[in-house]
Amino acid sequence: MTVAPRRAADVPTWDEQADVVVVGFGAAGAAAAFEAASSGAETLVLERAGAAGGAAAMSDGFVYLGGGTPEQREAGFPDSVDNMKTFLKAACGPAPDHAKIDLYCERSLEHREWLLARGVRFLGTVLPDANGTSPVDGEGLMFTGGENAYPFDEIAAPAPRGHVVQGDRPGGARLMDALTAAALDAGARASFDTVAEALVTDDDGRVAGVVAARYGEEITVRARTGVVLTAGGFISNPDMVEQYAPAVHVTALRLGTEGDDGRGIRMAEAVGARIKRMDAIECALPFNAPRSLVHGILVNRLGQRFVNEDTYMGRVGQTALVHQGGHAYLIVDEAHYAPNWLNVPATWVCETAAELESEIGLPPGSLTTTLDYFNAHAADGNDPLFHKRAPVLTPLTPPLAAFDLRADKFFYAPFTLGGLHTQPDGAVLDLDGEPIPGLFAAGRTTSGVAAQGYCSGLSLGDSTLFGRLAGLSAAGVKA
Amino acid sequence: MTVAPRRAADVPTWDEQADVVVVGFGAAGAAAAFEAASSGAETLVLERAGAAGGAAAMSDGFVYLGGGTPEQREAGFPDSVDNMKTFLKAACGPAPDHAKIDLYCERSLEHREWLLARGVRFLGTVLPDANGTSPVDGEGLMFTGGENAYPFDEIAAPAPRGHVVQGDRPGGARLMDALTAAALDAGARASFDTVAEALVTDDDGRVAGVVAARYGEEITVRARTGVVLTAGGFISNPDMVEQYAPAVHVTALRLGTEGDDGRGIRMAEAVGARIKRMDAIECALPFNAPRSLVHGILVNRLGQRFVNEDTYMGRVGQTALVHQGGHAYLIVDEAHYAPNWLNVPATWVCETAAELESEIGLPPGSLTTTLDYFNAHAADGNDPLFHKRAPVLTPLTPPLAAFDLRADKFFYAPFTLGGLHTQPDGAVLDLDGEPIPGLFAAGRTTSGVAAQGYCSGLSLGDSTLFGRLAGLSAAGVKA
Numbered sequence: 001m002t003v004a005p006r007r008a009a010d011v012p013t014w015d016e017q018a019d020v021v022v023v024g025f026g027a028a029g030a031a032a033a034f035e036a037a038s039s040g041a042e043t044l045v046l047e048r049a050g051a052a053g054g055a056a057a058m059s060d061g062f063v064y065l066g067g068g069t070p071e072q073r074e075a076g077f078p079d080s081v082d083n084m085k086t087f088l089k090a091a092c093g094p095a096p097d098h099a100k101i102d103l104y105c106e107r108s109l110e111h112r113e114w115l116l117a118r119g120v121r122f123l124g125t126v127l128p129d130a131n132g133t134s135p136v137d138g139e140g141l142m143f144t145g146g147e148n149a150y151p152f153d154e155i156a157a158p159a160p161r162g163h164v165v166q167g168d169r170p171g172g173a174r175l176m177d178a179l180t181a182a183a184l185d186a187g188a189r190a191s192f193d194t195v196a197e198a199l200v201t202d203d204d205g206r207v208a209g210v211v212a213a214r215y216g217e218e219i220t221v222r223a224r225t226g227v228v229l230t231a232g233g234f235i236s237n238p239d240m241v242e243q244y245a246p247a248v249h250v251t252a253l254r255l256g257t258e259g260d261d262g263r264g265i266r267m268a269e270a271v272g273a274r275i276k277r278m279d280a281i282e283c284a285l286p287f288n289a290p291r292s293l294v295h296g297i298l299v300n301r302l303g304q305r306f307v308n309e310d311t312y313m314g315r316v317g318q319t320a321l322v323h324q325g326g327h328a329y330l331i332v333d334e335a336h337y338a339p340n341w342l343n344v345p346a347t348w349v350c351e352t353a354a355e356l357e358s359e360i361g362l363p364p365g366s367l368t369t370t371l372d373y374f375n376a377h378a379a380d381g382n383d384p385l386f387h388k389r390a391p392v393l394t395p396l397t398p399p400l401a402a403f404d405l406r407a408d409k410f411f412y413a414p415f416t417l418g419g420l421h422t423q424p425d426g427a428v429l430d431l432d433g434e435p436i437p438g439l440f441a442a443g444r445t446t447s448g449v450a451a452q453g454y455c456s457g458l459s460l461g462d463s464t465l466f467g468r469l470a471g472l473s474a475a476g477v478k479a
Numbered sequence: 480m481t482v483a484p485r486r487a488a489d490v491p492t493w494d495e496q497a498d499v500v501v502v503g504f505g506a507a508g509a510a511a512a513f514e515a516a517s518s519g520a521e522t523l524v525l526e527r528a529g530a531a532g533g534a535a536a537m538s539d540g541f542v543y544l545g546g547g548t549p550e551q552r553e554a555g556f557p558d559s560v561d562n563m564k565t566f567l568k569a570a571c572g573p574a575p576d577h578a579k580i581d582l583y584c585e586r587s588l589e590h591r592e593w594l595l596a597r598g599v600r601f602l603g604t605v606l607p608d609a610n611g612t613s614p615v616d617g618e619g620l621m622f623t624g625g626e627n628a629y630p631f632d633e634i635a636a637p638a639p640r641g642h643v644v645q646g647d648r649p650g651g652a653r654l655m656d657a658l659t660a661a662a663l664d665a666g667a668r669a670s671f672d673t674v675a676e677a678l679v680t681d682d683d684g685r686v687a688g689v690v691a692a693r694y695g696e697e698i699t700v701r702a703r704t705g706v707v708l709t710a711g712g713f714i715s716n717p718d719m720v721e722q723y724a725p726a727v728h729v730t731a732l733r734l735g736t737e738g739d740d741g742r743g744i745r746m747a748e749a750v751g752a753r754i755k756r757m758d759a760i761e762c763a764l765p766f767n768a769p770r771s772l773v774h775g776i777l778v779n780r781l782g783q784r785f786v787n788e789d790t791y792m793g794r795v796g797q798t799a800l801v802h803q804g805g806h807a808y809l810i811v812d813e814a815h816y817a818p819n820w821l822n823v824p825a826t827w828v829c830e831t832a833a834e835l836e837s838e839i840g841l842p843p844g845s846l847t848t849t850l851d852y853f854n855a856h857a858a859d860g861n862d863p864l865f866h867k868r869a870p871v872l873t874p875l876t877p878p879l880a881a882f883d884l885r886a887d888k889f890f891y892a893p894f895t896l897g898g899l900h901t902q903p904d905g906a907v908l909d910l911d912g913e914p915i916p917g918l919f920a921a922g923r924t925t926s927g928v929a930a931q932g933y934c935s936g937l938s939l940g941d942s943t944l945f946g947r948l949a950g951l952s953a954a955g956v957k958a
């Protein structure tokens with residue numbers, strides 16, 4: 001079915017009506033529905049799957065919070081709103097969304113309270129010896145954006161901000177349990193197995209509702225005050241990936257649900273919405289667990305290093321995929337070798353660097369030159385190129401092993417960051433830069449805090465905070 | 480004024496009428512207008528400037544043609560349609576537009592004849608000692624896409640395809656002289672100082688005309704059979720650059736006219752058009768003239784090489800801007816030193832590599848390591864990393880000089896490659912992937928042959944070929 005809008009005049013009867021209609025019952029949708037319903041608006045959530053959750057429910061459950069949370073204080077990491085802003089503007093560039101980052105940081109402590117009030121629990125523990133990838137039992141706070149790695153550790157005071165949702169894993173499922181229950185308890189209704197297909201517009205261009213398919217039957221849904229699009233990104237739509245984010249085309253995996261087909265974005269475009277940074281992707285590259293592997297060096301297809309190995313693995317993956325064509329190898333020595341956390345063993349093992357270079361197929365002399373330079377400086381505690389820090393900065397002593405981290409071989413997990421261009425209050429902008437009456441959005445249907453760059457927890461974080469604001473805006477409440 | 484479409488029912492009278500209305504009188508617009516008028520359609524071109532030309536008239540006048548042109552044969556470079564396709568699919572990736580490239584190559588010989596018939600003249604001369612950047616007198620054919628550099632010289636038989644429009648320089652002005660005269664001679668009318676502001680649509684969604692401002696006064700223009708948008712890219716719109724192509728934000732220069740404000744793209748989006756690859760940019764980096772400078776090596780902010788210096792300077796600029804954050808330095812030795820073609824002298828001159836590295840501010844030991852590796856292999860005629868070729872592959876012997884090629888210091892000249900998602904016949908696709916009735920586009924208002932990557936001459940080439948097809952389609956003629 002077309003995504004072109006239906007005219008309200010062509011809708012003879014409404015099958016469903018509500019003040020606020022929320023499309024998608026993931027993190028952003030649940031937050032939007034809770035706030036809309038709590039404000040007194042009659043609220044209906046349309047969810048294409050048979051249950052709430054979305055991609056959020058599959059995630060590890062990091063929520064990126066800071067500015068001096070009790071958990072940060074308990075763990076001994078002072079933070080401030082300004083410090084958090086400084087970091088995010090550096091980490092989410094070039095050309096970060098200053099307005100969204102400012103509000104995100106200024107609301108972070110309040111948003112944490114809101115999450116606690118919904119039954120979410122955090123812990124003020126940092127476990128330095130945890131695997132550093134997925135959280136383990138008892139782990140409360142993690143560095144999930146390279147805050148304690150170069151260059152960010154010199155730009156802002158390092159503070160962990162990845163607050164892990166406590167309870168059975170994955171934490172994202174616990175978060176969604178809490179937010180789903182909260183939205184329903186607040187009075188929101190949900191219609192499952194209901195795929196939103198197009199928007200309905202009044203003659204004056206105001207968004208007045210949604211056309212959807214429920215169990216395959218077309219229904220029309222009136223939204224008296226606003227529609228909130230929280231329908232996820234477009235990683236599961238191969239055509240849109242090809243059209244907007246071709247860097248992804250080499251990866252074997254994609255991270256999202258089948259509902260992440262971009263339809264929410266296209267429905268809004270069809271009523272004149274503008275989109276932003278559609279090429280932006282995040283891509284976790286879980287090469288760095290167990291932590292001993294971070295002693296190794298990452299090289300590209302030329303045997304050159306291209307990133308500090310001790311930074312956030314999402315930054316590594318993004319860099320490898322977008323700037324190195326998805327070519328990367330991890331070189332590690334015997335002292336620090338272990339099978340990868342995913343139980344992947346090394347691809348090559350050799351007695352010398354020269355042999356390894358040849359086995360991998362790197363240019364002659366390239367890896368040996370890189371290793372000589374790296375080892376000479378690492379022995380003095382220096383990494384002049386990337387400022388990898390102690391204790392993982394050590395010379396590599398043969399025999400050596402290498403993991404094949406090329407994007408078509410390894411577990412790259414990209415998802416899309418581009419989407420509708422919204423104001424922080426959730427209003428969707430049109431092509432002239434003006435809000436479209438009656439239309440709001442949040443989560444990965446929008447371009448959010450991470451318009452480029454990324455930190456784990458920013459997606460759950462901005463989906464829930466800006467989902468709340470979009471829900472209030474759609475209900476006609478000034479946030 | 481808004482870009483939102485005007486309803487035809489709200490247009491009481493038409494100030495102008497034609498069968499085909501072309502928006503923009505640059506290369507694509509002139510080609511479209513010629514074909515539409517020649518097919519018998521009443522054709523009107525709306526041009527915001529006081530004369531035809533657009534960005535094309537400012538250009539050097541390369542037209543990317545091949546498949547075995549008489550000029551290629553005369554110069555001794557065999558080429559074939561398949562060879563040209565193979566090259567372009569490698570050079571315009573990842574995920575190139577196969578349909579556009581196929582048609583572009585298959586039509587190339589015919590399109591050359593069409594250009595000749597319009598009075599354009601080419602020459603079958605290759606001048607190996609010319610400066611390699613802007614064409615000089617008597618220069619007919621140039622390698623303008625890295626065809627004779629690695630990896631492309633191993634993927635397809637190297638053939639120069641940058642056909643230089645002959646006559647006074649710049650060649651782009653001569654091309655536009657010819658095409659403008661041809662369009663007018665064919666019967667197309669032009670309305671200058673006329674800025675198209677929005678499209679007009681019928682109740683059934685068909686594009687029926689244009690709202691424009693002529694000398695500041697609103698006029699309505701009916702298009703009986705089709706509108707062709709050939710209004711340039713968006714490099715002169717800072718908001719759109721920030722929204723879509725933030726890599727550009729560091730450059731001091733932008734390449735285009737003030738008319739390249741993206742309005743043509745947004746007008747079409749406002750009637751439901753889809754866009755593609757809006758992050759894609761081309762960026763010439765004229766570091767490589769005189770040719771002796773290509774003996775030097777380009778390094779990034781880490782002192783690492785990142786590209787073969789003997790490839791197309793547009794590939795160098797694109798790589799430097801998109802993948803190296805606009806950080807680049809050219810290191811050259813005394814034997815090959817000369818002030819840059821733009822009369823820029825070296826920024827630093829030092830007796831040793833270590834001093835130079837320190838003066839530039841590169842990491843300790845980085846440039847010396849890079850030079851040692853490069854020199855050792857260059858002495859044997861090898862460049863294991865990037866396969867730079869003889870005769871410009873020579874060891875660099877101190878004293879050394881360095882040019883500061885950072886994007887905020889040097890003459891990067893970016894322009895945008897993203898735009899409307901069109902079929903090869905010029906039909907603009909909607910968000911469902913279906914042609915929008917009555918709407919066609921070509922040139923940099925569209926995503927063209929170079930959906931990523933670039934070769935000089937592709938923009939004049941695809942603007943004129945696909946402009947022709949769009950003009951015919953708008954006139955209702957099957958191309």
